[in-house]
Amino acid sequence: MGRADYSYLLRQKGSALAGYQRRMVSELQRRGATLADVQGVQLDVMGKVVEATFDAVLTIKPDGRIETANAAAARTFKYSIDQLTGLPVAKILPHFNELVAAENVHYAVGLGHRETVGNVYDGKQFPVDIVIDVARIGANSLLVLVARDITELREQQKQLEHQALHDALTGLPNRVLLANRIEHALALAHRNENSVALMLLDLDRFKEVNDTLGHHVGDLLLQDLSLRLKDAIRASDTVARLGGDEFAILLPMVEDENQAHEMASRVMDVFGAPFQLSEELQLEVGCSIGIAMFPTHGDDAAKLMQCADVAMYAAKSGSVKIMHYDSSKDTNSLRQLTISGELRQSIQDKLLTMEFQPQLDLSQQVICSVEGLARWRHPRLGYVSPDEFIKNAEQAGIIRELTQWTFVRALEQLTEWQNQNLNLSLAINLSAKLLQDNQVADQLKEMLSGYSIRPQLLTLEITESALMADPEAAREALKKLANLGIKLSIDDFGTGYSSLSYLQKLPLDELKIDKSFVFGLLDSHNDGVIVRSTIDLAHNLGLTVVAEGVESPEHIETLAHLECDIAQGFCISPALTPDLLNQWIVSSNRTVARIAA
Numbered sequence: 001m002g003r004a005d006y007s008y009l010l011r012q013k014g015s016a017l018a019g020y021q022r023r024m025v026s027e028l029q030r031r032g033a034t035l036a037d038v039q040g041v042q043l044d045v046m047g048k049v050v051e052a053t054f055d056a057v058l059t060i061k062p063d064g065r066i067e068t069a070n071a072a073a074a075r076t077f078k079y080s081i082d083q084l085t086g087l088p089v090a091k092i093l094p095h096f097n098e099l100v101a102a103e104n105v106h107y108a109v110g111l112g113h114r115e116t117v118g119n120v121y122d123g124k125q126f127p128v129d130i131v132i133d134v135a136r137i138g139a140n141s142l143l144v145l146v147a148r149d150i151t152e153l154r155e156q157q158k159q160l161e162h163q164a165l166h167d168a169l170t171g172l173p174n175r176v177l178l179a180n181r182i183e184h185a186l187a188l189a190h191r192n193e194n195s196v197a198l199m200l201l202d203l204d205r206f207k208e209v210n211d212t213l214g215h216h217v218g219d220l221l222l223q224d225l226s227l228r229l230k231d232a233i234r235a236s237d238t239v240a241r242l243g244g245d246e247f248a249i250l251l252p253m254v255e256d257e258n259q260a261h262e263m264a265s266r267v268m269d270v271f272g273a274p275f276q277l278s279e280e281l282q283l284e285v286g287c288s289i290g291i292a293m294f295p296t297h298g299d300d301a302a303k304l305m306q307c308a309d310v311a312m313y314a315a316k317s318g319s320v321k322i323m324h325y326d327s328s329k330d331t332n333s334l335r336q337l338t339i340s341g342e343l344r345q346s347i348q349d350k351l352l353t354m355e356f357q358p359q360l361d362l363s364q365q366v367i368c369s370v371e372g373l374a375r376w377r378h379p380r381l382g383y384v385s386p387d388e389f390i391k392n393a394e395q396a397g398i399i400r401e402l403t404q405w406t407f408v409r410a411l412e413q414l415t416e417w418q419n420q421n422l423n424l425s426l427a428i429n430l431s432a433k434l435l436q437d438n439q440v441a442d443q444l445k446e447m448l449s450g451y452s453i454r455p456q457l458l459t460l461e462i463t464e465s466a467l468m469a470d471p472e473a474a475r476e477a478l479k480k481l482a483n484l485g486i487k488l489s490i491d492d493f494g495t496g497y498s499s500l501s502y503l504q505k506l507p508l509d510e511l512k513i514d515k516s517f518v519f520g521l522l523d524s525h526n527d528g529v530i531v532r533s534t535i536d537l538a539h540n541l542g543l544t545v546v547a548e549g550v551e552s553p554e555h556i557e558t559l560a561h562l563e564c565d566i567a568q569g570f571c572i573s574p575a576l577t578p579d580l581l582n583q584w585i586v587s588s589n590r591t592v593a594r595i596a597a
C-alpha cells in the first residue's frame with residue numbers, strides 16, 4: 001500500500017471518530033452531562049484508539065524525549081513502554097532530528113509522510129513510515145509521532161521489482177533488465193572506448209523437445225542450461241532469457257570480435273555434454289549463436305539486438321553455428337534495402353552489365369571460352385559485388401528476373417561473337433536458389449529457340465554446395481537442363497564435400513576447382529594434393545577441368561603440367577566489357593579460337 005492510501009486511511013479513521021464523538025456528545029448532553037464529563041469520555045475514547053492501533057504512536061517533548069508511547073510503539077521498536085518513556089526519540093529514529101530540522105518542523109506545524117530508518121532495541125534497523133503532527137496543551141506543545149514498520153511492504157515491492165526484471169522459470173534477467181544493462185554497458189564503453197558484444201542464442205530443435213517430451217522436460221532443460229550458461233560466463237557478463245529457448249549474453253567489455261568469438265565458443269562448449277533431465281533421460285542439444293558488436297554494428301540496445309538477431313538467424317539457417325553480424329547479408333540494413341529496392345530497376349535501365357573473363361585452353365594455348373560475370377555500378381553505392389547483390393536478389397525474390405537477364409545477355413553475346421567469327425563458348429552462373437525451379441529449363445529452352453546459337457556453346461555453372469543441398473532433386477533438375485543440349489559445370493569444387501559416387505550419377509561436363517585451392521597450389525602441400533587429385537578424379541569421370549583464380553605464370557605452368565584442361569584468372573585477364581574484350585583480343589599475345597572458314 002502506498003503512502004497516499006495510508007494517509008487516506010488515517011483521514012478516514014479521524015472522520016469516523018469525529019462522527020462518533022458528535023453522536024456521543026449529543027447523547028451525553030441529552031442525559032445532562034457536564035462539559036468535564038464529555039471531555040472525560042472523549043479522552044477515554046481517544047486513549048482506547050491509540051492503544052488499539054497497529055501503528056506506533058508517541059508524543060515527544062520539545063527536548064526530544066519521548067513522553068508517552070503506546071503498545072504498538074513498544075512492539076515496533078522492541079522496548080517496553082517504560083523504557084521508551086523519557087528515551088531520546090533519536091534512539092529509535094536515528095534521523096529524527098535531521099528530518100525535523102530539514103523539513104522545518106516547529107512545534108506549530110507538522111510533517112507529512114516520510115520514510116526513514118527505525119532502530120530497534122538491539123540495534124537492528126528497518127524502514128519506517130512516519131507522520132509528525134503538533135498537539136497543543138495549554139501553552140505547551142508536543143509532537144505527536146505515528147510510525148509504521150514498512151519492512152514487509154518494502155520486501156513485497158522488492159519481490160515485485162525482481163519479478164518484473166527476471167524470468168520466472170530460470171531466475172535469469174529478462175529482456176527489460178538486459179536492455180537496461182546493455183544501455184549501461186554502452187554508456188561505459190563510450191567513455192572507456194572499449195567494445196561490447198551481444199550474443200543471441202537459440203536452441204536447435206527445442207520445439208521438438210517440447211512437443212515430443214512435454215513442456216516439463218523442456219522446462220528442465222532450460223533450467224539446467226541456465227546454470228551451465230551462468231558458469232560459462234564471467235561475473236561481469238550478463239546472461240538473460242528472452243523467452244522460449246532464446247537467451248542473450250552481454251559481454252560489457254571485450255577487446256574485439258575475436259575475443260567475442262572465443263567467448264561464443266566457450267558458450268558452445270556448454271552443449272558438449274548431454275543434459276541429464278532424469279535418471280533415464282539424457283538429451284543432446286545444440287544451439288546457434290549470433291554476435292553483434294558495439295561500436296561496429298550499432299550504438300544502442302535496440303540496434304545491437306536487431307543485428308545479433310539477424311546473425312543468429314544466419315547461424316540457424318547455415319552450417320556455421322557461430323555467426324557474426326554481416327551487414328551485407330542483412331536484408332534489413334539500409335544498404336541491403338537500397339540494393340533490393342533498386343536492383344530490379346537497374347536491370348530494366350541496363351545499369352546491370354555483363355563482363356567476360358577469358359579462359360585459356362592449356363593444351364592448345366588458345367582462348368576457347370569465357371565466363372560471363374554480372375557487374376553493377378550503382379550511382380550512389382558505387383561498385384556492388386555480385387556476391388552481395390546476388391545473395392540479396394535471392395533473398396528479396398528478384399533472382400528470377402536477374403537470371404532471365406543473364407540468359408538474354410549470354411545469348412546476345414554469343415550471337416555477337418558468332419557474327420565476329422569468334423569460336424568462343426560462354427559459361428554463366430545459375431543461382432543455387434533456382435536449381436530446383438522447374439521454370440528455368442523451360443524458359444531457357446524457349447529462349448534458345450529464339451537465337452541461332454548451338455546450345456553446346458552455353459555452359460551453366462552450378463556451385464557444388466547447391467548440388468549437395470538436395471542431391472536427388474539436383475540430379476533431376478540437371479537432367480532437364482542437360483536435355484537442352486547445353487553444358488553443365490560444377491563450380492567452386494572442393495568446398496561442398498560431394499562424393500565421387502554421387503558425382504558419377506550427374507550429367508556433368510565440367511568441373512571448376514575452387515580458386516582457394518588454386519591460390520595455395522604453389523605453397524601449400526595440401527592444396528597441391530587436392531588440385532592434383534581433383535584433376536585425376538575429374539578426368540576419370542570424363543569431365544573437363546577448369547582451374548579458376550590463376551594469378552601467375554607459375555600457376556599456369558604447374559596446372560598445365562598437372563594436365564588441367566583450362567585456366568581462368570587475373571594472370572590471363574580479369575573480366576572485361578565486350579568492347580575491352582575486343583581490344584584485348586587484338587592486343588594481347590593470346591590466340592583466340594575462331595570459326596573455321
Ligand code: C2E
Binds near residue numbers: 387515549550569575
Ligand atoms: P564465381 O562464379 O566463382 O566467379 C569467379 C569469381 O572469381 C569472380 O568474382 C571473378 O572476378 C573472380 N576471379 C577470377 N579470376 C580471379 C583471380 O585470378 N583471382 C581472384 N582473386 N579472383 C578471380 P566476381 O565477379 O566478384 O563474382 C563473384 C561470384 O558472384 C561468382 O563467383 C558467382 O558465384 C557470382 N556471380 C557473378 N555473376 C553472376 C551472375 O550473373 N549470376 C549468378 N547467379 N551469379 C553470379
Ligand code: CA
Binds near residue numbers: 371428429461491
Ligand atoms: Ca562461376
Ligand code: CA
Binds near residue numbers: 512514
Ligand atoms: Ca567459382
